[in-house]
Amino acid sequence: MARIGYARVSSVDQDLEVQIERLEAEGCKPIRSEKVSGASRDGRSELAAILDFIREGDELVVVRLDRLGRDTRDVLNIVHELDQRGAFLTVLDPHVSTRGEPGRIVLTVLGMVAQMERRFIKERQKDGIEKAKLSKVYKGGARRVDREAVKAMSAGGKGPAEVARAFGISRMHVYRILKGEEAGAAD
Structure with missing residues (x-):
């Protein structure tokens, strides 16, 4: 055991x-x-x-x-x-x-408490972002992943799981980068 x-x-x-x-x-x-x-x-x-x-x-x-x-x-x-x-x-x-x-x-x-806590966090975050946008100070989050390096590693024959492990991100994040779906999004 x-x-x-x-x-x-x-x-x-x-x-x-x-x-x-x-x-x-x-x-x-x-x-x-x-x-x-x-x-x-x-x-x-x-x-x-x-x-x-x-x-x-x-x-x-x-x-x-x-x-x-x-x-x-x-x-x-x-x-x-x-x-x-x-x-x-x-x-x-x-x-x-x-x-x-x-x-x-x-x-x-x-x-159930953990799920509620996550909802509260997201609501507070959303409220903070809206307030920052109204005051014209919101610029979005800083990017933490080098997209070109992710694309290069993938082009070099590495699979999504291996790329994800190398960068400490999820496979889904790798797929989004490769598809170019997150052009303006922060990580």
């Missing part, structure tokens, strides 16, 4: 160290980590790898539920996939596990 740790932050600027140290202290081996949004499961290759190789009796451990996902449906689907494999989920803060029915109920509520 393995305790598999999963750490996630939303952007390449953020640090995974605190989560990884906590997972190591809990005896997790291996620990998989990634820098990608938790809004959906798109582009989360490390989580997908865990779900592919987790076995009966294994335990997936995350520091907080929002590190697993910010969408209630996604979190519940992950719990369901773990159930199908005979594995469990443990959240360290607050300590909750799917080994028992009460833990499942608490996880459902926490998942």
Whole structure:
């Protein structure tokens, strides 16, 4: 029975160290980590790898539920996939596990809270952007990915997953850059 740790932050600027140290202290081996949004499961290759190789009796451990996902449906689907494999989920803060029915109920509520929090963040961000636009100070976010380097790596024969890993972005982001769909968008 393995305790598999999963750490996630939303952007390449953020640090995974605190989560990884906590997972190591809990005896997790291996620990998989990634820098990608938790809004959906798109582009989360490390989580997908865990779900592919987790076995009966294994335990997936995350520091907080929002590190697993910010969408209630996604979190519940992950719990369901773990159930199908005979594995469990443990959240360290607050300590909750799917080994028992009460833990499942608490996880459902926490998942709903994480989803609400994400909506609130997006609403505050949208309000701030609108206010900045009205005051003529909004210029959009700074680009964090060298699009030409992404295109060159892809043209050099590297697949979208490899390009995404190299730049710390999602595969979907790679596809958007290659299609040119985000000409004026910030990363």
